[in-house]
Amino acid sequence: MEYKLELKEITKIYGEKKVLNNLNLNIVSGEFMVILGPSGEGKSTLLRSIVGIENIDSGKIMVNGEDVTNNPPNKRNIAMVFQNYALYPNMTVYKNIAFPLKMSKMPSEQIKEKVNKVSELLKITDVLDKNSTKLSGGQKQRVAIARALVREPKLFLLDEPLSNIDARTRYTSRQELKRLQKELNHTFVYVTHDQSEAANIADRVAVLHNGVIEQIGTYEEIYNKPETTWVGDFIGTYPMNFIDGSIYDYKDKKIGFRPSWVDESLNDFELEISLIEKIENNYFIHCNLGEKNIVIRSNKNYNIGEKIKVGLSKFNVYKDEKLESVIENKKEKASAD
Numbered sequence: 001m002e003y004k005l006e007l008k009e010i011t012k013i014y015g016e017k018k019v020l021n022n023l024n025l026n027i028v029s030g031e032f033m034v035i036l037g038p039s040g041e042g043k044s045t046l047l048r049s050i051v052g053i054e055n056i057d058s059g060k061i062m063v064n065g066e067d068v069t070n071n072p073p074n075k076r077n078i079a080m081v082f083q084n085y086a087l088y089p090n091m092t093v094y095k096n097i098a099f100p101l102k103m104s105k106m107p108s109e110q111i112k113e114k115v116n117k118v119s120e121l122l123k124i125t126d127v128l129d130k131n132s133t134k135l136s137g138g139q140k141q142r143v144a145i146a147r148a149l150v151r152e153p154k155l156f157l158l159d160e161p162l163s164n165i166d167a168r169t170r171y172t173s174r175q176e177l178k179r180l181q182k183e184l185n186h187t188f189v190y191v192t193h194d195q196s197e198a199a200n201i202a203d204r205v206a207v208l209h210n211g212v213i214e215q216i217g218t219y220e221e222i223y224n225k226p227e228t229t230w231v232g233d234f235i236g237t238y239p240m241n242f243i244d245g246s247i248y249d250y251k252d253k254k255i256g257f258r259p260s261w262v263d264e265s266l267n268d269f270e271l272e273i274s275l276i277e278k279i280e281n282n283y284f285i286h287c288n289l290g291e292k293n294i295v296i297r298s299n300k301n302y303n304i305g306e307k308i309k310v311g312l313s314k315f316n317v318y319k320d321e322k323l324e325s326v327i328e329n330k331k332e333k334a335s336a337d
């Protein structure tokens with residue numbers, strides 16, 4: 001089912017604060033879009049504005065080319081799963097899921113059919129008669145998703161739906177959600193502050209910062225070519241390293257590189273090792289480069305205090321905090337061999 005969402009110059013102000021500031025975002029039909037950003041950046045505000053429970057101060061929300069900015073929530077055909085699930089506490093799971101259909105005055109036989117179908121999809125048929133307060137976090141999350149899906153919305157908004165679930169269950173739930181989305185071919189907009197979640201689940205990631213989408217692309221694109229130093233700093237288990245460009249003759253610019261882009265067979269600059277972290281098969285080595293602290297990845301175990309010479313196999317060049325170019329360092333390797 002075709003569903004194109006365009007957000008045009010959306011501004012939302014709380015008091016003095018522009019939480020969303022002329023934000024633009026286009027969502028393509030059938031994609032799994034993840035909106036990623038630290039907490040307090042306006043992710044929930046953005047979803048609430050899309051679904052229509054929040055009025056925006058200016059801008060337009062377009063669905064398939066039609067302006068829905070002034071439509072009430074029930075005239076938008078969008079379902080939302082809230083951060084805290086918001087299940088009805090004194091109802092069984094069945095009644096929770098059936099509720100939106102009952103409100104739309106659907107005949108009860110048809111309701112039953114739909115509730116059963118969606119419950120099978122989410123593997124919650126065995127808890128349909130349970131009171132919603134008696135469920136585990138993972139089950140509550142499934143029920144909340146089932147309740148949103150049963151309306152067969154065109155667009156599905158999820159606000160950090162897995163944040164209250166233990167780590168193990170969270171990993172499998174992610175994959176199940178992704179499978180569900182592809183199976184149903186629905187358009188999903190999924191909000192999270194957790195970048196590993198974004199990396200795992202997204203077709204595209206939109207990074208929200210300072211009220212705008214600072215960068216949009218696949219996770220790999222954003223990881224490898226962060227367009228601003230803020231994005232480079234925010235994305236990655238370790239932030240991107242930023243050093244003075246003069247090391248490679250980029251005088252008034254900054255060079256950005258990931259810990260894994262360091263090449264120990266090159267001798268371009270010297271680092272002094274200050275701390276070593278072992279993570280699975282790799283060493284993440286914290287070093288001093290003059291006054292600057294950087295992190296490199298290696299499979300060798302060095303000693304603290306040791307000085308090593310390295311170079312970069314690849315780096316990004318930034319001018320005024322913005323990406324200028326990405327350099328693959330083709331420099332001849334030191335002829336040790």
Ligand SMILES: Nc1ncnc2c1ncn2[C@@H]1O[C@H](COP(=O)(O)OP(=O)(O)O)[C@@H](O)[C@H]1O
Nearest residue numbers: 014015019037038039040041042043044045046
């Ligand atoms: N109803 C509200 N009234 C006033 N300020 C709000 C309201 N809702 C959110 N905010 C503020 O807007 C900012 C963004 O909030 P929110 O959208 O919840 O961020 P996120 O979901 O990214 O954590 C925060 O500074 C928050 O305090």
Ligand SMILES: [Mg+2]
Nearest residue numbers: 043044045083
């Ligand atoms: Mg939020």
